Amino acid sequence: MLFHKSHPLKGEITVPGDKSISHRGIMLGALANGTTSITNFLKGADCLSTISCFQKMGIEIEETENEILVHGKGLHGLSAPKEILDAGNSGTTTRLISGILAGQNFSCDLTGDASIQKRPMKRIMTPLSMMGADITSVHNNGCAPLHIKGAPLKGISYQSPVASAQVKSCVLFAGLYADGKTSVTEPFLSRNHSELMLSSFGASVQTCGTTATIEPEPVLTAQKVEVPGDISSAAFFIAAGLLIPGSELLIKNVGINPTRDGILRVCKQMGANLELLNTRTQCGEPVADILVKHSELNGTVIEGDLIPTLIDELPVIAVMAACANGETIIRNAEELKVKESNRLEIIVHHLSEMGCDITGTEDGMIIRGGKPLHGAVLDSHLDHRIAMSFAVAGLVADGETEITNADCVNISYPGFYRDLLR
Numbered sequence: 319m320l321f322h323k324s325h326p327l328k329g330e331i332t333v334p335g336d337k338s339i340s341h342r343g344i345m346l347g348a349l350a351n352g353t354t355s356i357t358n359f360l361k362g363a364d365c366l367s368t369i370s371c372f373q374k375m376g377i378e379i380e381e382t383e384n385e386i387l388v389h390g391k392g393l394h395g396l397s398a399p400k401e402i403l404d405a406g407n408s409g410t411t412t413r414l415i416s417g418i419l420a421g422q423n424f425s426c427d428l429t430g431d432a433s434i435q436k437r438p439m440k441r442i443m444t445p446l447s448m449m450g451a452d453i454t455s456v457h458n459n460g461c462a463p464l465h466i467k468g469a470p471l472k473g474i475s476y477q478s479p480v481a482s483a484q485v486k487s488c489v490l491f492a493g494l495y496a497d498g499k500t501s502v503t504e505p506f507l508s509r510n511h512s513e514l515m516l517s518s519f520g521a522s523v524q525t526c527g528t529t530a531t532i533e534p535e536p537v538l539t540a541q542k543v544e545v546p547g548d549i550s551s552a553a554f555f556i557a558a559g560l561l562i563p564g565s566e567l568l569i570k571n572v573g574i575n576p577t578r579d580g581i582l583r584v585c586k587q588m589g590a591n592l593e594l595l596n597t598r599t600q601c602g603e604p605v606a607d608i609l610v611k612h613s614e615l616n617g618t619v620i621e622g623d624l625i626p627t628l629i630d631e632l633p634v635i636a637v638m639a640a641c642a643n644g645e646t647i648i649r650n651a652e653e654l655k656v657k658e659s660n661r662l663e664i665i666v667h668h669l670s671e672m673g674c675d676i677t678g679t680e681d682g683m684i685i686r687g688g689k690p691l692h693g694a695v696l697d698s699h700l701d702h703r704i705a706m707s708f709a710v711a712g713l714v715a716d717g718e719t720e721i722t723n724a725d726c727v728n729i730s731y732p733g734f735y736r737d738l739l740r
């Protein structure tokens with residue numbers, strides 16, 4: 319895909335549904351009694367992998383024009399899959415489904431693509447084993463493929479070393495099947511979509527600071543889930559709108575859950591002209607329209623408890639920082655090394671290629687912004703966030719930017735290039 323300096327972005331855009339909430343809607347819908355209807359479901363490859371895993375376990379999932387219908391079979395209604403479960407490129411599918419599989423009365427194997435087979439799974443194997451689960455890494459390297467033999471589980475209080483909603487959700491989902499209360503405490507609060515959705519399906523979930531606690535064996539009841547637009551997808555339009563002179567863009571129906579809205583806070587810190595309109599709550603999730611106007615940005619510091627609230631947005635935030643005046647420091651972002659690619663390394667490499675003055679650090683980067691970016695040939699490393707972030711960089715750089723292996727945007731945002739270049 320080729321990108322050149324863009325004309326101003328004007329008008330309105332609606333981004334696809336939230337990936338995290340779409341995954342959870344399928345999972346809890348499958349475990350509930352009755353039919354769950356999901357509207358604005360994200361039909362990206364990752365969420366389709368979640369659908370396919372549950373279909374292999376006997377759940378009927380219908381796609382109509384405007385909604386997905388999940389015919390739930392109750393907490394104990396899944397059946398043993400006849401073939402290996404394939405999570406594709408999706409860390410969320412792999413880790414969350416493992417918590418569910420740990421509590422079943424059957425064994426199965428779970429794998430994913432080459433990237434998934436390199437991502438760390440010990441972070442879920444450890445707490446699941448503490449609960450009594452029988453979960454092994456088939457190649458004994460702490461990664462997928464995983465063999466999971468369902469077992470009786472006991473409730474635990476788990477102190478997670480990482481702020482990860484995938485770890486937290488995995489343990490809470492396993493907690494549905496435990497013999498007592500299960501709680502997870504994390505160093506910083508990560509996204510709380512699982513807690514909110516579990517509660518709406520009828521589970522008893524309490525949160526206190528960075529600890530979430532679930533009671534076992536609820537009856538989950540099918541719900542109507544209206545998925546808000548994904549703030550992680552809106553992030554590319556927020557960045558493009560702020561960076562491209564003359565832009566004024568209204569991004570409609572975006573989820574602004576405070577455990578996900580770090581990008582909005584960082585934009586404000588950087589001096590962005592950004593307004594939230596029509597703020598409302600939809601299925602327990604805060605939603606708004608975001609009005610973005612081109613702005614002169616200044617460097618900032620991004621660290622600590624802010625990091626989990628914008629973890630997937632850091633690649634495009636780095637692009638914004640490269641175009642801002644002054645220095646931006648990103649710390650405590652080592653998790654970026656274990657996403658679809660080593661995002662820390664690739665951001666530093668790609669921005670350097672475009673002429674940015676940037677230094678990688680152990681857990682982040684220092685970006686001395688303000689030097690004009692120029693076009694370059696940049697590979698996505700099959701990482702959707704990298705492809706989309708550098709497509710945005712290509713709209714502000716001098717000359718031509720080419721993104722190779724650009725199709726991977728289908729993981730979280732099919733139609734991204736059409737929307738960006740329209």
Ligand SMILES: O=C(O)C1=C[C@@H](OP(=O)(O)O)[C@@H](O)[C@H](O)C1
Nearest residue numbers: 338410481482483484485629630
């Ligand atoms: O729970 C989720 O839906 C997600 C959690 C985050 O991962 P971690 O929990 O590994 O930080 C995020 O990067 C991912 O895109 C989606």
Ligand SMILES: C=C(OP(=O)(O)O)C(=O)O
Nearest residue numbers: 407408409410630657703
């Ligand atoms: C890290 C991501 O997703 P996952 O962990 O589900 O693969 C992402 O979407 O940026």
